[in-house]
Amino acid sequence: MFSAITVNSDRSLAVLRKSLRSGRVGHAYLFSSDTLGEIEDVSVSFAQALNCTKNLPDTTSESRDEPCGECRSCTTISKHTHVDVHWVRPESRSRVITVDQIRELMGEIFLKPTEGLYKVVVIVSADRLNTEAANAFLKTLEEPPPRSVILLLTTEPARVLETVRSRCLRLTFEGSGEFVGSDLSRACVETFAVMWGRSRTHLLDRYAMLALLLKDLAGCKAEIEAALLAKSPLSYYEDADPRVRSQWEEDRKAAVEAEYRHQRAQLLLAIQWWLRDVWLESLEMGCQRLAFPEQAALTQSLAKRLTPEEALANVGVLEKVQRQLTSNVQELLALEVALLQLHG
Numbered sequence: 001m002f003s004a005i006t007v008n009s010d011r012s013l014a015v016l017r018k019s020l021r022s023g024r025v026g027h028a029y030l031f032s033s034d035t036l037g038e039i040e041d042v043s044v045s046f047a048q049a050l051n052c053t054k055n056l057p058d059t060t061s062e063s064r065d066e067p068c069g070e071c072r073s074c075t076t077i078s079k080h081t082h083v084d085v086h087w088v089r090p091e092s093r094s095r096v097i098t099v100d101q102i103r104e105l106m107g108e109i110f111l112k113p114t115e116g117l118y119k120v121v122v123i124v125s126a127d128r129l130n131t132e133a134a135n136a137f138l139k140t141l142e143e144p145p146p147r148s149v150i151l152l153l154t155t156e157p158a159r160v161l162e163t164v165r166s167r168c169l170r171l172t173f174e175g176s177g178e179f180v181g182s183d184l185s186r187a188c189v190e191t192f193a194v195m196w197g198r199s200r201t202h203l204l205d206r207y208a209m210l211a212l213l214l215k216d217l218a219g220c221k222a223e224i225e226a227a228l229l230a231k232s233p234l235s236y237y238e239d240a241d242p243r244v245r246s247q248w249e250e251d252r253k254a255a256v257e258a259e260y261r262h263q264r265a266q267l268l269l270a271i272q273w274w275l276r277d278v279w280l281e282s283l284e285m286g287c288q289r290l291a292f293p294e295q296a297a298l299t300q301s302l303a304k305r306l307t308p309e310e311a312l313a314n315v316g317v318l319e320k321v322q323r324q325l326t327s328n329v330q331e332l333l334a335l336e337v338a339l340l341q342l343h344g
């Protein structure tokens, strides 16, 4: 991942802008990047540019590619609640995108846009489409209905089925070298940097840190629960058949779990980026490249106590815990072990 630090995404964005400006929008794109968050953001901007109400067809072509970010269309797209922009993620316990999810999506894409100019479907983790699911939409991928765009996102383009890949325009985003984290992940890094940066940590500090991390994660999960419950049919149809309700409940739980895993990974990735800052500082290469320049003093303070080897090992500890958490290792145990293994 470090090799991607300095490369930027400008060329890929330029291609998208050009296609919007010329009015020749491709019908299926495969976006790949080191982090899903980055290409999810690109997808939001792209869907906004396609549907921004200030970009109506009679608008002069110069501004076609810049969404305003403020109209109803732009704001609902960024909140993932626009009726014409659909997001699909691996949801079931096996963490694959199922044929049922794809069928539902195909049902949507063949309806005319309700509010927007374009229907947009975003398939997050396209490498998680199994063959059956992929086959269910190959034909649509080749010839989607007019005014619809399919965006496939992946961090592992090589694992996307060839039949799917070959039908898409591929754009690679290699990372801008900037960490774009949520407010929560920035706050979490700050707590982490304060506790870890100030002075050598002892066993109790590490458990205090574990407690804080778990508290942040629990808060994050509660928010996801609330947000997804509000969207679930469970909240609207209270007198539905108990069997149907229990299926909805299953779906909701699986969706919460998938979103929680995603956000947990983002949070840990933020800490990993900070430990990468510490490593760069320990090599005296930090200066202009820090992901968290606001923590520079604490970053330097920790870097001074570590050898570059120890600092790099710390980055490895976070990589390892991320890998473990994608399998079904117990969260508490994995995080505890990681915190105890960190140098400093």
Ligand SMILES: [Zn+2]
Binding pocket: 051, 052, 053, 054, 067, 068, 069, 070, 071, 072, 073, 074
């Ligand atoms: Zn707008």
